[in-house]
Structures are given as structure tokens and as C-alpha cells.
Amino acid sequence: MAPEPSARLVPVFDGHNDTLLRLELAEGTARERSFLEEGEAGHIDLPRARRGGFAGGFFAMFVPSRVIKAGEVSFDPNDPANFAEVSQRAALDFTMRLFTRALRLERASEGAVTIVRSATEIRSAIDAGRLAMLMHVEGAEAIDTDFSALETLHAAGLRSLGPVWSRSNAFGHGVPMAHPSSPDTGPSLTDAGKALVRACDALGVLIDLSHLTEKGFWDVAALTSRPLVATHSNAHAICPSARNLTDRQLDAIAESSGIVGLNFHVGFLHPDGGHRRNTTVDVMVRHVDHLLSRLGENGVAIGSDFDGCLVPDAIRDAAGLPVLIEALRAAGYGETLIEKIAWRNWVSLLERSGL
Secondary structure, eight states, X not given: OOOOTTSOOOOEEEEEEOHHHHHHHHTTSTTOOOTTSOOSSSSOOHHHHHHHTEEEEEEEEEOOSBOOSTTOOBOOTTOGGGGSOOOHHHHHHHHHHHHHHHHHHHHHTTTSEEEXXXXXXXXXXXXXXXXXXXXXXXXXXXXXXXXXXXXXXXXXXXXXXXXXXXXXXXXXXXXXXXXXXXXOOXXXXXXXXXXXXXXXXXXXXXEBOTTBOHHHHHHHHHHOSSOOEETTOXXXXXXXXXXXXXXXXXXXXXXXXXXXEEOOOGGGTSTTOOOOTTOOHHHHHHHHHHHHHHHOTTSXXXXXXXXXXXXXXXXXXXXXXXXXXXXXXXTTOOHHHHHIIIIIHHHHHHHHTTO
């Protein structure tokens, strides 16, 4: 489904994607394609991004549990072995590979793609038509408990970090991909995790709550001086997945003037948690409606999880973003609110966070 040719293309700044990991896993295989050329694999490349108004977003650096060596990385989300803990050394090595990939992509693009480090740089990139990459660590396995790696990565451009993915590490515990389930599935942050929150606050690195247990969520809420952020989560009241946020959590995010980014994964959208590609855009709008009712118009954004999830066929990839925009229009959302959800709220959040 494509938008009408006359429809105004609204820029989208996205709270989460796993495109760097997809590119890394494809290296040396028949699936390998340049990000700068259009392909059919995955969800984002530069031509499809431009066609759909994808202006950039949080580009995640996620470390699979199975890290062997270059060209021999394996990740299957259905294999329990891929939820095993990862050593800090192996995680840092892999994270550096992903960061280097982003830097090389920026150079190869000759100005079409840029790594951004502030809200001002995002605005400038959108105005100039450059795709903006904000660097994010998903799961802090790469970070040592003395935070040397955190300081180095921050100096290189890291601006957002999720203490955990859906597994345990030195800092805390992640929720499983369970449905139906409360997000209250495990312990609080460790002492090292609490220290990590304070270190990120001091440096100016956002803390992403998306994969944390509920107890960990409340630890961050008590510790951070910055707005609470869940880059890619949905409403537990509609889809009772452990990965989604309860109304009480949403209310805490609203009180902090924080943000939740709508996750496109069908298993976090549909009330029964089914992994069905025919999940409708109407369900996505229902989640946006609910998030708006708890967070207000400044607290809802997009956090697609492109290249890391099963996206509804109606959207398919970055080129399909106008389908969601048109669904919001059809639901009665005005252009000002649509632009807030699509990109302005993320930029405002970064400004409120001092970035």
C-alpha cells in the first residue's frame, strides 16, 4: 500500500532500529547490500528511507549472545542460546564493529548520512535532507563497571543507552518476550546498574527503559534527573506483553515529561500477542490513542524497531511510513500533532534532556 503521490511527506525521526546489526550480519553473504542502494532485505536503506520520509533516528548497537568472529556472527531470536549472557570484552569488540560501520557509512555517503550528537544537529540534518543517525547502545554489556568504555563511546557520539536487553547483565535484568505477562518479571537494578544511571546522567546519555523489568524501571525513575524514555514500547493495556508498559509506568513517564516510541512489532501490538503480518494499522492507531491519553501530545513518538522485528505488511519497511501517517490523519489527528509524533517530540525530548 503506497501513499497518494500528492500526499505531503512528513519527516519521521525514529526511536529505534537494528539496521547496523542487519548490515553486520549480512556482510560476506548473499544478503550483503550497500545501505546506500535500494534492496529488498530488511526495512531500511537510503532510497527507501527517502521515499517514506524516514529522516533518521536512534541507530542501535545490539550485541547478539553468539559473537564468534567477523563474518561468523549468528543470531536467531527463537533460540534460547541467544538470550545467554555476553562477556564485556566480546560485547565491546562487537559494539566497536557496529560503531565503525556507522562511521564508515557516514563517510561513504558523501554527506547523505550523518551521525548526530545533539537536537540542533538533528534539526539541521532534517532541514538539509540528510539522514541523521543518533548512536544508541541496546543492552550495556559493552560497558565496564568502571565506565571507561562509556566515556569513550560518549566521546565518539553515543547519546542513548538501554542498560539491558531481554537478558541479564552486570547492571540489571531484562523482561522476556512473554505474552501474556506483567513487566514485573525480575529483580531491580544491581548496584552497578544504579551507578550506570548516575554516570549516564552526568555525561548526557539518555537511559532507555524499553527492556527493563518493572522494578528496574522504578529504580531509574528514582535515580535519574532526566525525562523517562522508552524508545520502543507499547501499551500493556492493549497488548499485555512483558515488553509493554503499564498505565502506572506511562503515568510516571508523563510526570517526568518523557516519551514512549510506538513499536511496530506485531507481537507487541496485537492484543493476543500473535505474530501475524496482517496485523492492521488500526491496531497501531489504538496504541497511539492510548499512549496519548496517558502521556499527552508531547509524550508520544515513533520507535519502529525496524530491522529487529516483524512489521505489519501494511507498513512493510521505511518506505511504508506514510501509511501510518495517513492512518493518523484518517483517525482525526491534526497536522501539528502528527508532526509531533513523527519527529518533533524526539527532538524536543533531547533538548529538554540537555542534548
